[in-house]
Amino acid sequence: RKEVEQDPGPFNVPEGATVAFNCTYSNSASQSFFWYRQDCRKEPKLLMSVYSSGNEDGRFTAQLNRASQYISLLIRDSKLSDSATYLCVVNIGGNEKLTFGTGTRLTIIP
Amino acid sequence: IAGITQAPTSQILAAGRRMTLRCTQDMRHNAMYWYRQDLGLGLRLIHYSNTAGTTGKGEVPDGYSVSRANTDDFPLTLASAVPSQTSVYFCASSSIRGQPQHFGDGTRLSIL
Numbered sequence: 572r573k574e575v576e577q578d579p580g581p582f583n584v585p586e587g588a589t590v591a592f593n594c595t596y597s598n599s600a601s602q603s604f605f606w607y608r609q610d611c612r613k614e615p616k617l618l619m620s621v622y623s624s625g626n627e628d629g630r631f632t633a634q635l636n637r638a639s640q641y642i643s644l645l646i647r648d649s650k651l652s653d654s655a656t657y658l659c660v661v662n663i664g665g666n667e668k669l670t671f672g673t674g675t676r677l678t679i680i681p
Numbered sequence: 682i683a684g685i686t687q688a689p690t691s692q693i694l695a696a697g698r699r700m701t702l703r704c705t706q707d708m709r710h711n712a713m714y715w716y717r718q719d720l721g722l723g724l725r726l727i728h729y730s731n732t733a734g735t736t737g738k739g740e741v742p743d744g745y746s747v748s749r750a751n752t753d754d755f756p757l758t759l760a761s762a763v764p765s766q767t768s769v770y771f772c773a774s775s776s777i778r779g780q781p782q783h784f785g786d787g788t789r790l791s792i793l
Binding site: 603605613614615616617620658662668669671672673674 | 716721722723724726771778779780781782783784785786787
């Protein structure tokens with residue numbers, strides 16, 4: 572089993588819709604979680620950290636489910652500019668190593 | 682503007698040649714990293730450095746070497762390039778290891 576797994580997609584979603592995707596991690600001792608966004612042929616950029624209590628930043632909501640070992644990202648009122656690949660990142664086992672998922676590709680359709 | 686600078690942006694290289702990818706950051710971050718990104722495999726850590734003067738091996742270190750003589754610079758060297766090292770290389774940094782990382786624009790390297 573991979574340390575961090577994501578559904579690669581692609582997710583093709585109409586503009587204005589709500590979309591959510593999950594990321595599962597294998598090590599129950601993992602302590603830090605992040606979502607990154609990567610546009611085509613560009614560098615990954617931090618979208619948001621994921622806290623135990625969940626957190627919201629505008630149209631984006633991130634949740635952590637420790638019992639089931641997954642994190643989720645919800646995007647409301649999706650915009651064309653949300654089209655990108657979303658990378659799940661986990662600090663595996665608290666050893667300070669960040670492991671990146673392979674990404675979920677999202678395309679927002681006009 | 683603070684950030685990470687990588688050079689070159691892209692390079693085509695003959696197999697067997699030596700190549701150094703440059704990475705410089707001006708955020709005074711302690712930790713720096715080199716990743717390669719290949720289709721379907723995501724980002725894989727090559728080498729990292731927790732602080733100036735120290736380096737460590739990542740997931741795919743073979744064929745690569747790094748040095749960290751000072752806080753700002755973290756060059757990656759391919760001693761004798763092979764076609765399987767064709768990839769996009771990203772340098773990243775963080776205040777300390779385990780914290781969110783900031784990435785450079787990447788270097789596209791093709792080995793023929």
